[in-house]
Amino acid sequence: MFNFLKFDEISLPPRTPMAIKRGVSSLGVHRNRGGAGSRFPIVTLVFILVLAPMVFFIGRGIYSNDSIDQNDSLSSSVSEQDVDWRTRLALQHVKFLFSKEVIDVIKANTDDLGPLSLDSFRKNNYSASWKFSGQENVVDIDSGSAEIAANNNQETPKGKQDNSLDADHSQYVDTPMNLARRQLREKRREKRAADLMKQEDNASLMLENAAIERSKSVDSAVLGKYSIWRKETDNENIDSTVRLMRDQIIMARVYLSIATMKNMTNMAHELQNRIKESQRALGDATTDTDLNRSAPEKIKAMGQLLSKARDQLYDCKLVTGKLRAMLQSADEQVRSLKKQSTFLSQLAAKTIPNGIHCLSMRLTIEYYLLPLEKRKFPRSENLENPSLYHYALFSDNVLAASVVVNSTIMNAKEPEKHVFHLVSDKLNFGAMNMWFLLNPPGKATIHVENVDEFKWLNSSYCPVLRQLESAAMKEFYFKADHHTTLSAGSSNLKYRNPKYLSMLNHLRFYLPQVYPKLNKILFLDDDIVVQKDLTGLWKVDLRGKVNGAVETCGESFHRFDKYLNFSNPHIARNFDPNACGWAYGMNVFDLKQWKKWDITGIYHRWQNMNEDRVLWKLGTLPPGLMTFYGLTHPLDKSWHVLGLGYNPSIDKSDIENAAVIHYNGNMKPWLELAMTRYRSYWVKYIKFDHPYIRGCKLGE
Numbered sequence: 001m002f003n004f005l006k007f008d009e010i011s012l013p014p015r016t017p018m019a020i021k022r023g024v025s026s027l028g029v030h031r032n033r034g035g036a037g038s039r040f041p042i043v044t045l046v047f048i049l050v051l052a053p054m055v056f057f058i059g060r061g062i063y064s065n066d067s068i069d070q071n072d073s074l075s076s077s078v079s080e081q082d083v084d085w086r087t088r089l090a091l092q093h094v095k096f097l098f099s100k101e102v103i104d105v106i107k108a109n110t111d112d113l114g115p116l117s118l119d120s121f122r123k124n125n126y127s128a129s130w131k132f133s134g135q136e137n138v139v140d141i142d143s144g145s146a147e148i149a150a151n152n153n154q155e156t157p158k159g160k161q162d163n164s165l166d167a168d169h170s171q172y173v174d175t176p177m178n179l180a181r182r183q184l185r186e187k188r189r190e191k192r193a194a195d196l197m198k199q200e201d202n203a204s205l206m207l208e209n210a211a212i213e214r215s216k217s218v219d220s221a222v223l224g225k226y227s228i229w230r231k232e233t234d235n236e237n238i239d240s241t242v243r244l245m246r247d248q249i250i251m252a253r254v255y256l257s258i259a260t261m262k263n264m265t266n267m268a269h270e271l272q273n274r275i276k277e278s279q280r281a282l283g284d285a286t287t288d289t290d291l292n293r294s295a296p297e298k299i300k301a302m303g304q305l306l307s308k309a310r311d312q313l314y315d316c317k318l319v320t321g322k323l324r325a326m327l328q329s330a331d332e333q334v335r336s337l338k339k340q341s342t343f344l345s346q347l348a349a350k351t352i353p354n355g356i357h358c359l360s361m362r363l364t365i366e367y368y369l370l371p372l373e374k375r376k377f378p379r380s381e382n383l384e385n386p387s388l389y390h391y392a393l394f395s396d397n398v399l400a401a402s403v404v405v406n407s408t409i410m411n412a413k414e415p416e417k418h419v420f421h422l423v424s425d426k427l428n429f430g431a432m433n434m435w436f437l438l439n440p441p442g443k444a445t446i447h448v449e450n451v452d453e454f455k456w457l458n459s460s461y462c463p464v465l466r467q468l469e470s471a472a473m474k475e476f477y478f479k480a481d482h483h484t485t486l487s488a489g490s491s492n493l494k495y496r497n498p499k500y501l502s503m504l505n506h507l508r509f510y511l512p513q514v515y516p517k518l519n520k521i522l523f524l525d526d527d528i529v530v531q532k533d534l535t536g537l538w539k540v541d542l543r544g545k546v547n548g549a550v551e552t553c554g555e556s557f558h559r560f561d562k563y564l565n566f567s568n569p570h571i572a573r574n575f576d577p578n579a580c581g582w583a584y585g586m587n588v589f590d591l592k593q594w595k596k597w598d599i600t601g602i603y604h605r606w607q608n609m610n611e612d613r614v615l616w617k618l619g620t621l622p623p624g625l626m627t628f629y630g631l632t633h634p635l636d637k638s639w640h641v642l643g644l645g646y647n648p649s650i651d652k653s654d655i656e657n658a659a660v661i662h663y664n665g666n667m668k669p670w671l672e673l674a675m676t677r678y679r680s681y682w683v684k685y686i687k688f689d690h691p692y693i694r695g696c697k698l699g700e
Helices: 002-009 017-070 074-080 085-097 100-110 118-124 141-155 158-162 164-172 176-216 240-261 265-282 295-313 316-349 354-368 380-384 398-410 429-438 463-468 471-479 490-496 503-514 535-539 569-574 591-597 599-609 621-627 652-657 676-683 691-695
Strands: 389-394 418-424 445-450 520-524 528-530 547-549 586-590 632-634 660-662
Touching: 240 265, 240 295, 240 316, 265 295, 354 398, 354 429, 354 691, 380 418, 380 445, 389 398, 389 503, 398 418, 398 429, 398 528, 418 429, 418 503, 429 445, 463 503, 463 599, 503 520, 503 591, 503 599, 503 621, 520 535, 520 591, 586 591, 591 599, 599 621
Parallel strands: 389 418, 389 520, 418 445, 547 632
Antiparallel strands: 520 586, 528 660, 547 586
16 A cells, blocks of 8 residues: 555656666566555556446446436535545536436446446437437437337447447448438438428519419500510410511511622522512501501411522521611611600691681681680679789680680689680780670670780890890791701700790780789689689798799699709709709799789899899799799699690599699690590580681681
8 A cells, every 4th residue: 555655646757768768667666566466556556547447437326317317416425335435526626528318328338337338328329418409300329210220230240349449430421320310410401492492482473473464454555565574475465476477577588698798699588579469468467467468478488488598598697787777777776766756746846736727817818807805805894803813825826725714614603703814816806805705704794805905014124035036036936047957956845845936935924914903813724624614722821932833743743953063053042952943834823923023034044144044044933933032832743734735644533623634735625646545535625516616727
């Protein structure tokens, strides 16, 4: 024992060969000296190195079982078993390294005091921590491990379990348990991938069906007849033959160009003849029902020729180049046609139809044949009565003015309280008087004046008249940019409309001068139709503002920056580019507030600054926005619905519920280019049985 304690306390230095030799010699000396007694220290060393761990694990297993069952402390359990202090200290540190399941396994494997194999424990995988949480199809330790363990025992010889090499590398070996887990993982991945693919297919199908449903509600007349989202494209379209013939003609032209380039005259001549025949058979047809009966034969003959031409002439690079050139040429033609269309629409918008011109001339002749005493309207005492409802209408179109007056009176609850102040030019003054003398508006009061007789409206007072007399304005309107083609200069044509030169268009800025004794007046354009009683507008509280109008701006359009040049410092300094625009056409004007704010003076100041057209283009809406900036009270939108002269998608319910509908735009209802879906609202107020209307064929 003395030797054991001494050996345990000695700290041995690293051994060298010489030290080893001396150790062997010393052992020999001891063997010679002590005989059997000298082996005692060696036996003690072997016991400590080999048997002590075994005793430790056996004791730990016994201790664990007792401590877990009885929930006692580790120190009390070890003291009861009289374990030596080294083991007790080791157990206290090892306690936190092993879970209850590991301790149970160690105890189960050491109940018979047999050898404990960590490799066997690792392979059997009795720990619950190896389970996959949330996966029901994984082999459970309690239910399915028996079969796997049995297979493992059959495949792995028992003698191999104690092999140190296998024990060291067993964690890298593909055991049946690992294989089973890997297979389960692969199956789960495959199932998850299949589910994701199915979800993606379902989502794509839902999106496609939704797009198909949306495409059915699209007006094909606006966006085109063909849509790749429509299910009808899977079937034969009613105009598929027309499309086929057009495609054949295009390819024939491509091959004709290539044949001409390669000097293949016979093929070029044959292709040219077939193109002419197909074009004659196609004609102006847009659907298959419009095609000539010979169309199927022409298609067959053209198909045979194209097959022959493909064998002789087809070259991918050449065909691609020819198609690209044809596409560019078609684009140029489309742009040119758009310019021509714009030009013609602007030209049509500023012309007067023959029927209206005929009506004006006949009425003018009849008016000047009347005696002077018969040219006066009744109830002239109402013209300056501020308690009545007064309207201002400035127009040179007799038919349009008659619709405005007729529609207003027919929908008025008290027609006798309504007074119409009409102003026309010298050319149409007689016709306007004669029409309302022949067709008086019931009990309402009407009065017609000639703008050329307003002596106060002269160039020294009115900036517009002064500017129209300038050489620069005459150059702009009558000499500059007079192109020889229809497509040229169409972008600026709308600003050369004669209405911008007429003082009838600018007279709206002089209402207090025209009607000095009135307090409030309702201004109406001649391209509107009244559908409800308008007397409620005189009761609207403008809250100290001058102008009552319906706003026309949306989220990003019809705001001030659309009409005014905000690159000019005068505009940028005085106005907000996002300020909401409003509509001329039906406006309530408080003439008392007008005079208080000197609206006409504000208009003159801005008009003088725009002599060279740097603040805005020509027209009355931009200066109106500037003049009444901050002085406009917004009205409810149901009072005034706009866009019937350019917008084809106005909701029908909005039109029918509106008090006033406005045909602003180029497609006026009295023109042939008017939108037919809106024209009926205007036509129903025309007296087509009138002899002058029939005589000028306005009903045709």
